[in-house]
Amino acid sequence: MTTFKALLVEKQEDKTFTRGITERSLDDLPDGTLLVKVEFSSINYKDALSATGNPGVSRHFPHTPGIDAAGTVVSCDNNSFKEGDEVIITGYDLGMNTPGGFGEYIRIPSDWAVAKPDGLTLRESMVIGTAGFTAGLSVLGLVEHGVTPDKGDILVTGATGGVGSVAVALLAKAGFSVVACTGKKEHDPFFKKLGASKVITRDELLESKARPMLKEQYAGAVDTVGGEYLSQAIKATQYGGAVTCCGLTASADLNVSVFPFILRGVSLLGIDSVQCPMPPRLRLWDKLAGEWKLECLDDLTEEVSLDDVSQKIDAILKGELSGRTIVKL
Incomplete structure (x- = not known):
């Protein structure tokens, strides 16, 4: 049985929320047609809300936040992608009530994923996120x-x-x-x-x-x-x-x-990026990988490990983060 590390947010009896890195199993993931090994994620304000139990973002606990993920396809039940394809997932329900990118694996509907454009690396796609x-x-x-x-x-x-x-x-x-x-x-x-x-x-x-x-x-x-x-x-x-x-x-x-x-x-x-339809979603990712690709991506970015995410969640809630913070899984 494959196990992996993930940040898990748990609701306590006194209605407070705790979070920590724990070992999970693929069996803990929900049903879905696409299994992805996550290489990078990123930290967003919505992730901080999810990690602190905001009911407007996440209602079901225990839960793994992370509304962004980029990684490699492990399996796809409907042949939309093949093993080894590099994909980007942003929006939809990822990291809200579906376990998200702060875990080393995610399982999702395949129509949430975008094939990574050639002009971007997985890391760069999460600087964008x-x-x-x-x-x-x-x-x-x-x-x-x-x-x-x-x-x-x-x-x-x-x-x-x-x-x-x-x-x-x-x-x-x-x-x-x-x-x-x-x-x-x-x-x-x-x-x-x-x-x-x-x-x-x-x-x-x-x-x-x-x-x-x-x-x-x-x-x-x-x-x-x-x-x-x-x-x-x-x-x-x-x-x-x-x-x-x-x-x-x-x-x-x-x-x-x-x-x-x-x-x-x-x-x-x-502006809504969560339910943005797939045709304009694909067109914009192509622009971000092409004519709109930023040469200053590294200047925007701090890279952290999964172990650092909880600290960065506290920082973003205090308004102490600037630019983009990406997570290397």
């Missing part, structure tokens, strides 16, 4: 809306986080002038390395937050945190611009008047 894929969808949303580099600056909120940092780099690579908004001004060199043209603080963005409209400052924005930061981004977007929305770490509430929408024609674009 759900965060980078979400950033890519956000940039694609702006581009398809007609936002072009000649129209002005693009604001990125939560720019030190996984989605924000990749969004800064992708926008810069696409030729946009990027304004990175952060609560960590000491990371200026990090943003400049990613290609940001300017760095502003959260306090600067939140100036005059009581006003229903602000000066037209941005051609568009990628908001990763929600709440009043998203409100300010909408109010400061110029006529015909667009703002993408993909996060809620600041707040799930949106307090903004209709004025930016009916007086400036600003569009709010919702």
